[in-house]
Amino acid sequence: MKVKVREKADFIPIYLPEELKRIPEKISDVWRNRFMESFERIGLNKDRIIKIYERMLIARYADMKGYEMFFKGEIPGYFHSSVGQEATAFGVIEALDPEDYIVTNYRGHAHYIARGGSVEKMMSEILGKATGCCKGKGGSMYIIDFSKGILYSSGIVSAPLPVAVGIALGVKIKKEQRVVVVFTGDGATNEGEFHECVNLSSIWNLPIIIVIENNRWAITSHVERMMSSYNPSLRAIGHNVPIYIVDGMDFFEVYKVSRKVVEYVRETSRPCIIEALNQRYHGHTRVDPAYGIYRSREVVEWYKTNDPLLKMRLFLINMGWLDEDEISELERRAKEEVEKAVEFARKAPYPELSEVYTDVYTDYSVEL
Template identity: 40%
Template sequence: MEDIEMYKKMLEIRKFEEKVYDLFTQNLIPGTMHLYMGEEAVAVGVCAALTPNDFITSTHRGHGHCIAKGASLKKMMAEIFGKKTGYCKGKGGSMHITDKNIGMLGANAVVGGAIPIAVGAGLSCKLKYPERVTVCFFGDGASNQGTFHEGINMASVWDLPVIFVCENNLYAMGTRQSLVMNIEDISERAAGYGIPGATVDGNDVMAVYQEAQRAVTRARNGDGPTLIECKTYRHKGHSRFDPAKYRPQEEVAEWMARDPIESFRYKLLDKGIPEEFLHKIESTVETEIEEAVEFAEESPLPEPEDALKDVWVVE
């Protein structure tokens, strides 16, 4: 993927979420949300190394993964508005966005819940479509779940084409990593399963892209999984109402100064990309977001008689 396209994708995620945040705080859309703002370089850098046929699994903080894999902004926005035209016909909300047409196997509200799903996808690809890889995104908190250890072990033993991407934003809700782990680099855990592990600056989209490319090549060659830890930081609190008071102000300031989008913009300018060209991309993205909101606002709500359609119930 061209660097300019990566810039545009990161901007789409940021602008989409700024809009969603704005609408949530005005109580214009229901539910809760976990914003990805600040972590855009991870999803975009990794997905830039994938083809449309590859798969990803996501988390509760999934807007960035969906957009980076090519999801429709209109259908995402409509879903968040609870409208019939949304990805889950308005019944799933932010944490259940799924699009099998683009290989997006689903956001997931269960922390660590998508790890076994990615391993299952990896197994079926190994058997049926050996050229395809599956990327599994998860957080630092999820890497303490049993699903992580069981999943990564199975992927290693069976040489599955799965790339484990740990988004280490230093916190699981209000719990700092150092309180629940005696290691600093989660990539060290790869050694325990006999696979390569790498730690990368998760705010540097090119660094993430290059590391992802290495892992993708390995997986496509049948050499098995890789664990990539991306060090990053969320700009907002854990979810809608969290003011994130548990984070030291100096730490927040330090990471805000390393905004992945702003720093990449400087790099593009340094490379000689004209500023007017970037302005053009920025206004195109603004228009795309406005169109997504319009689409969502104008879409109908689901019918009451559809409430039990497309859902599983245990009687």
């Protein structure tokens, strides 16, 4: 007797989209008041949550626009999309103080927008224009802006980790109260730098938070094929570093845990790891479509039923803070802001040839 082997997609529960419609239409005032009391204890209120949702929309549309331009050949170099991972970016960064430092990676567009970065500067940088946040010299993989506390990014997997450790060491030597956050991916934890940096952070007691954005696929290989543990953060246990594993598709969960972790790291000058389980909707590069090579269409569409922006949208509506028309208006304004930023970037000039020799080295003053 032959046993039919079913594809993974066959196991996807088809009722999930219907379950999203079962959220109660009305919430009691008592429940709403208690809910907001708990939010206010962690620094959230109605106006701030709506503003965060607006910025998340901008991050989503900017990333989608960049991905579209990349496939049309308009962007020099590469463009790596982070669509689907916005809740992790905003949840962590909203928990930081303005003086804290951030080290990002080549999938860092949402990190920059979450930090309050200019969409015009980001799109200009992606197109290699002089008006970009790095004067057009970095491109999509190097969205760096010192004015926002974003000190480094890299197109090399795991390269931001040792740089972040160095920044955290500098913070400790200067006896500052800053926290350093570095964003990395599940694939980067297979590099030697991950273990070296976690170890040094632990034995040197550095104020650093390593955020692992675990989308489970790295570039094109599932974690089950690449590592012995489904959760790469568990590797840090051997280095005596606390870890938190959170739903990276839920802004509120990421934010709540991040506030706790930031407070701990700031007070103790000890490292900590947050592993955010999230999903990347798009492929890694132009030759890697969203589905068809290593992920089926059904799987990717299943991911989207847990979309972080959908969760925020339903929350705002069910709290009675915004209705469908107001949500649509926010979406329209976000798209318009992104389109204006793209047109600005398209018309902006390229850097002058003489600029190739600037911003390469810097002189440091030494006090004797």
